[in-house]
Amino acid sequence: xxxxxxxxxQVTRGEAFSKLLHHLNEAADQAxxxxxxHNTETSKMEELTAKGWLAVHEMLLLVxxxxxxxxxxxxx
Numbered sequence: 001x002x003x004x005x006x007x008x009x010q011v012t013r014g015e016a017f018s019k020l021l022h023h024l025n026e027a028a029d030q031a032x033x034x035x036x037x038h039n040t041e042t043s044k045m046e047e048l049t050a051k052g053w054l055a056v057h058e059m060l061l062l063v064x065x066x067x068x069x070x071x072x073x074x075x076x
Contacts, residue, residue, distance in 0.1 A: 017071050021064060028060035 031053050038050035 013074065017067075020067065024060055024064040024067070028057050028064070031057035031060060 035050045035053035035057060038046045038053060041047075
């Protein structure tokens with residue numbers, strides 16, 4: 001079960017947005033770490049896996065940027 005920060009007993013958009021961006025940043029960072037760790041191995045499969053994790057990292061950053069653009073319209 002998720003816990004939400006509330007103001008006056010209600011979940012706020014700003015808090016939810018902030019939490020979402022934090023988690024997307026953390027996930028992207030960890031995907032980059034996994035890519036690096038797979039790159040320390042010598043096999044071709046590990047090299048391919050590292051590229052896959054790097055792609056996941058990039059996709060998460062794209063998702064974060066798209067969500068930021070969409071949310072900018074809501075907070076104006």
